[in-house]
Amino acid sequence: MMAVTRITGINTMTGNLKRLQVVFPERVEDAFVIEVNIEKAEAVKRTPWDTRDLQNSARAFVERIGRWLRASISFNTPYAAYVHEDLDAYHPRGGQAKYLESTLNESRPYLLGRVVRRVKATGIR
DSSP: OOOOOOOOOOOOOOHHHHHHHOHHHHHHHHHHHHHHHHHHHHHHEEEEEEEESSHHHHHEEEETTTTTTEEEEEESTTTHHHHHHOOOOOOTSOOOTTTHHHHHHHHHHHHHHHHHHHHHTOEEE
């Protein structure tokens, strides 16, 4: 039996965020930066570690391109991609493969709503 997930209200949330971004672009960007850094912190918690070099290499960036925001989270070591993709590796000190991908996949349905709530919490109605 196949499980089906349906996310409702995404169009409303997207519309709300677009309207907020037009009127309050700095507040949306600030909220987005906070949320992206929360995602980075969660990915770091899941990152396998030995010397902590991989965890310490994590970076989060948000850039404005016209009226759009683009976020990037990266781990900057020569072996980051290998560690991320190796599903068979044993990590005696903790962590897991797919440390960034799993974080973002779990947050995807909620991230937009969190940004909207954070912007609205600044007193916008």
